[in-house]
Amino acid sequence: MVAFRGPKVWLWRWRRNPLRRRSDRIEAWVVLAAWTFTVLGGVVTGLLATRSVEQNLDRQRIEWRPVVAQLTEDAPGAAATSAPGSTRVWAEVRWTARDGSAHTGQTRVAPASAVGTPVTVWTDTDGRMVTEPATRSEARVRSSLIGVLVGVTAAGVPFVGGRLVRGRLERRRMEEWDEEWERVGPLWGRKTW
Structure with missing residues (x-):
């Protein structure tokens, strides 16, 4: 059962009213x-x-920080790009972190780049490759x-x-109204004259 909603009265719940439940x-x-x-x-x-x-x-x-890395293999040519119209290809690179440890990873480079070509990669404080x-x-x-x-x-x-x-x-509230109506409703059916 859906309650009847009359015109909207602002702050009616906060007003004094003897009918307020x-x-x-x-x-x-x-x-x-x-x-x-x-x-x-x-x-x-x-x-x-x-x-x-x-x-x-x-x-x-x-x-x-940006770090200069070198390609460890020849980069594939432009025909091997994964996305049409792409000007970069994936290739393996090697770089040395600030602490002197060697790291390798994959990054995008110009097609047909030769082994040893310098490439700039970004690294975090631990020397891992991250995005720019x-x-x-x-x-x-x-x-x-x-x-x-x-x-x-x-x-x-x-x-x-x-x-x-x-x-x-x-x-x-609707259940309470139904209960009250069950008590009061039959009384309205009697003739009072």
């Missing part, structure tokens, strides 16, 4: 808590996620998008929770 007061607090946690939780979580991603990307920009770090503007866009996504997701949890609680309260 206990479930109306509970629903008022549930709505207030759900919206508060939805707005504040979403904004705070989104800002924290944005800040965390920005700091991580800033740290990567500071710590990651994001520029400041790329980091700003990436962190903003992640912050919005995390904020909206975090805001959805209390919003959905509040809707579920309100739905349960409404079902309980």
Whole structure:
């Protein structure tokens, strides 16, 4: 059974009214808590996620360094590229980390490059190959998008929770009305004159 909804009256749950039930007061607090946690939780979580991603990307920009590596094999020709229209091919390279240890890995290079051709690769503090770090503007866009996504997701949890609680309260209110009508309804059938 669906409840009848009349015209919208703002803050009706907070007004004094002798017809206001206990479930109306509970629903008022549930709505207030759900919206508060939805707005504040979403904004705070989104800002924290944005800040965390920005700091991580800033740290990567500071710590990651370009290193000159040499090809360990001849790079395949342009016909062997994996993607049509691609100007780069995959090839194995070797480089020496800051601590003097030798590393190897795969990176994209110009087609038909010869063994020993120098190639620039990016490495982290442990000497492992990583992608080139994001520029400041790329980091700003990436962190903003992640912050919005995390904020909206975090805001959805209390919003959905509040809707579920309100739905349960409404079902309980309809059950109470049915019980009351079963008691009062038969009395209306009698003739009073």
